[in-house]
């Protein structure tokens with residue numbers, strides 16, 4: 001009798017550097033809806049085609065509530081965190097939109113357009129400091145640019161005073177850079193939460209024009225949410241996209257250096273930053289583990305019966321390399337002809353990234369400015385020596401020595 005084999009372990013490992021797992025490409029061709037095995041021995045479904053991922057992310061019969069049995073958790077830490085009081089990222093309708101709607105107006109495309117001068121000034125200030133320190137000896141771009149840009153911007157939106165930015169950015173880095181110990185990471189987490197708690201108190205007595213004041217005045221004071229909800233929501237906005245932003249800035253720099261023709265095009269016309277960022281977020285899917293759901297009832301998908309209580313992982317990373325939607329998907333081409341289908345780097349459906357326009361604007365401004373300001377920017381090490389995140393974690397770069 002043939003032995004019954006377990007499904008393959010997930011997350012699949014990247015073969016090298018920032019290359020996506022070969023296993024995803026194989027499944028796209030052979031078994032687009034299949035079982036995988038997670039760290040805890042559970043066997044959720046993995047969906048790897050663009051069309052199926054979109055259908056999962058818009059299916060009201062699926063849930064994002066992590067307290068439901070069967071919800072696929074990616075680590076023991078995640079499983080423990082799933083018991084905490086949720087924020088909107090882990091809610092279903094109608095609560096999801098009620099709470100998301102409390103912050104979403106700050107992040108609309110129009111509001112973000114108005115923020116562009118502020119984002120540009122922040123990027124310029126960070127680059128000024130980097131240039132002043134000199135670039136003849138290697139400088140770590142992660143520390144000097146990629147980390148401060150997204151932190152400074154979101155802190156500004158939340159209403160953190162300027163003098164506290166450096167300290168809080170450091171805490172945020174400790175919290176999310178995989179090399180800190182669990183104790184260091186949880187103490188940095190607590191520092192950030194305590195800090196936001198105090199800021200919420202201050203804005204309660206003296207509101208200003210910032211997101212924390214908006215939450216306090218419009219939601220906490222009228223009794224729609226508790227102070228602790230406001231703290232958790234502000235914390236979510238602070239940490240949700242931070243590591244992804246850092247990774248996308250680093251990956252963007254390396255991708256341009258690996259494609260000198262496209263870098264030359266961007267230097268000649270910084271207006272190409274928008275299509276560059278579009279392709280960057282397709283090619284490198286910086287947030288590839290968030291698009292998970294659990295079935296509330298039995299559903300059929302790709303000819304497979306998914307039963308109530310079974311988990312589903314919609315691989316936006318694999319969908320972004322789906323050859324049926326993006327011809328020559330493994331080629332980085334910012335000039336590629338785009339069809340009607342969008343890449344899924346920011347997710348799809350109701351939980352699609354609430355700060356997508358902000359993230360795009362930050363990346364566009366960074367890439368339109370960086371090589372104009374530092375036209376000789378180059379790596380201080382060979383490409384082969386770049387330190388990437390662990391092969392089963394979200395793609396990223398942990399250290400990037402450059403010269404300019």
Ligand code: HEM
Pocket residue numbers: 057088089090100150154236237238240241242244245248281285286287290291292316344345346347348350351352353354355356358359
């Ligand atoms: C390049 C940068 C970013 C990428 C690639 C990204 C990607 C994503 C993805 C894939 C999701 C969907 C998760 C799902 O379906 O469950 C998401 C949701 C979310 N993102 Fe982002 N994100 C980025 C930047 C940011 C930033 C800067 C922030 C905060 C300022 C942020 C805050 C959020 C929040 C709060 C959600 C949950 C939305 C909801 O559940 O309604 N993201 N993001």
